[in-house]
Amino acid sequence: AQSVTQPDIHITVSEGASLELRCNYSYGATPYLFWYVQSPGQGLQLLLKYFSGDTLVQGIKGFEAEFKRSQSSFNLRKPSVHWSDAAEYFCAVSPGEDKIIFGKGTRLHILP
Amino acid sequence: DGGITQSPKYLFRKEGQNVTLSCEQNLNHDAMYWYRQDPGQGLRLIYYSQIVNDFQKGDIAEGYSVSREKKESFPLTVTSAQKNPTAFYLCASSIRGSIYNEQFFGPGTRLTVL
Numbered sequence: 001a002q003s004v005t006q007p008d009i010h011i012t013v014s015e016g017a018s019l020e021l022r023c024n025y026s027y028g029a030t031p032y033l034f035w036y037v038q039s040p041g042q043g044l045q046l047l048l049k050y051f052s053g054d055t056l057v058q059g060i061k062g063f064e065a066e067f068k069r070s071q072s073s074f075n076l077r078k079p080s081v082h083w084s085d086a087a088e089y090f091c092a093v094s095p096g097e098d099k100i101i102f103g104k105g106t107r108l109h110i111l112p
Numbered sequence: 113d114g115g116i117t118q119s120p121k122y123l124f125r126k127e128g129q130n131v132t133l134s135c136e137q138n139l140n141h142d143a144m145y146w147y148r149q150d151p152g153q154g155l156r157l158i159y160y161s162q163i164v165n166d167f168q169k170g171d172i173a174e175g176y177s178v179s180r181e182k183k184e185s186f187p188l189t190v191t192s193a194q195k196n197p198t199a200f201y202l203c204a205s206s207i208r209g210s211i212y213n214e215q216f217f218g219p220g221t222r223l224t225v226l
Contacts, residue, residue: 009152032213034214036217041200041220041222042219042220043116043118043202043217043218043219043220044155044202044204044217045217046214046216049214090154090155094213096213098143098160098162098206098208098213099157099160099213100213100215102154102155103154104152104153104154105152105154
């Protein structure tokens with residue numbers, strides 16, 4: 001069965017430091033992968049998506065993610081975080097059939 | 113502006129009462145979804161609909177019901193059969209049949225059972 005694992009429930013980084021959020025997926029075919037961000041009490045906003053082609057994808061708000069088929073990973077990165085990046089981040093995979101499977105999320109805390 | 117609206121933002125219910133959460137979209141999307149979010153659980157699919165007058169159960173449909181009489185609207189009813197209904201509910205929509213299935217989300221409704 002398809003699944004998405006986000007190993008880190010909470011991550012804390014200092015403002016201005018670099019960030020990497022981990023995501024591993026289990027899916028037999030070429031996956032369609034997403035990262036979403038959710039501010040407290042809000043809906044989800046799409047940060048970026050990967051379908052094919054270049055394995056390094058750029059998203060909004062300065063985020064990027066790299067698809068590594070050999071490691072079944074799709075990690076999210078940002079070179080320098082801002083206090084406004086504090087939120088919950090969800091990795092997701094689409095197995096088709098008009099569905100998306102979400103990971104359980106990683107909550108990002110920013111230290112001033 | 114196109115988007116998804118959910119109302120109300122906060123909803124309180126007494127035990128034993130049914131309650132209906134509203135979801136409307138003007139993105140002209142065929143597919144719509146309802147998710148439940150609990151702390152540390154991610155998003156779990158309750159129901160989804162790919163076309164008007166048709167819908168399918170998701171992973172946690174028990175205690176919930178939906179209707180899809182119009183393309184723009186996909187209301188969710190939380191019935192008294194739902195044992196633990198306090199949660200954050202998210203509605204989403206997407207273009208049907210897209211291999212990418214990028215979903216767009218509403219702002220959510222927080223339901224609290226008193």
